[in-house]
Amino acid sequence: xxxxxxxxxxxxxxxxxxxxxxxxxxxxxxxxxxxxxxxxxxxxxxxxxxxxxxxxxxxxxxxxxxxxxxxxxxxxx
Numbered sequence: 001x002x003x004x005x006x007x008x009x010x011x012x013x014x015x016x017x018x019x020x021x022x023x024x025x026x027x028x029x030x031x032x033x034x035x036x037x038x039x040x041x042x043x044x045x046x047x048x049x050x051x052x053x054x055x056x057x058x059x060x061x062x063x064x065x066x067x068x069x070x071x072x073x074x075x076x077x
Contacts, residue, residue, distance in 0.1 A: 007061040012069035
């Protein structure tokens, strides 16, 4: 089982409508998102290789279901 910080696509709704973004989430032992960072992540790294790694992880997040920002649950399409 995975436990720790990971990138996920998050779906949120505001007065302008629905939008999607990538942010960091903390995944617990049951593989649920137990904490969702506020805001949308922008990769920042100390070197080029780490930046590329973060971007690759963000692309992998796009292959999984989006998480509803308000409930932390996977979205069903």
